[in-house]
Amino acid sequence: MNHYEWPVRVYYEDTDAGGVVYYANYLAYMERARTEWLRASGFENQRLMDEDGVVFAVRRASIEYLKPARLDDELTVHASVAQLKRASLLFKQEIRRGDELLCSGEILLVCVDTQSFRPTSIPDKIRDRIDRTR
Structure with missing residues (x-):
């Protein structure tokens, strides 16, 4: 599964004093979509830690904020694997309200x-799943 969509509703706790989504929460929404992508692909974070001894850590995040989301908005967070390397995954992500693009970004994850918390190869079972869906 190369492309994944995750629905999010904006709650009061997500907004700032101006009633719009606080900028850091867009990163949290993107994180949830990537986590659910992993789960939907058959891999849960806890199982990867327990069975494979690996986790994915954000190495770089580049975000462009285009329009604000507001309280009670229904959003869709998109996550697609744009690049697969030995120890890293580059995700392209978007947050939309219907057809309207609110935010886009690239998130680089390192396995x-x-x-040791040092980079290591992405497990073959994950790499194979990504390769099959490209």
Whole structure:
């Protein structure tokens, strides 16, 4: 599954004093979509830690904010794997309200060993799943 969509509703706690989504919450929405993409692909974070000894850590995030989301908006967070390397995944992500693009970004994840927190190869089972859906 290369492309994934995750629905999000904006709650009061997500907004700032101006009634719009606080900028850091867009990153949290993107994180949830990537986590659910992983789960929908058959891999849960806890199982990856326990069985494979790996986690994915954000190495770089580049976000462009175009329009604000507001309280009670129904949003869709899109996540697509744009690039697969030995130890990293580059995701292209968008947050939309219907057809309206509110935010876009690129998030680089690095697969790291849970003991050393040093980069390590992405498990073959994940790499194979991504390769099959490209």
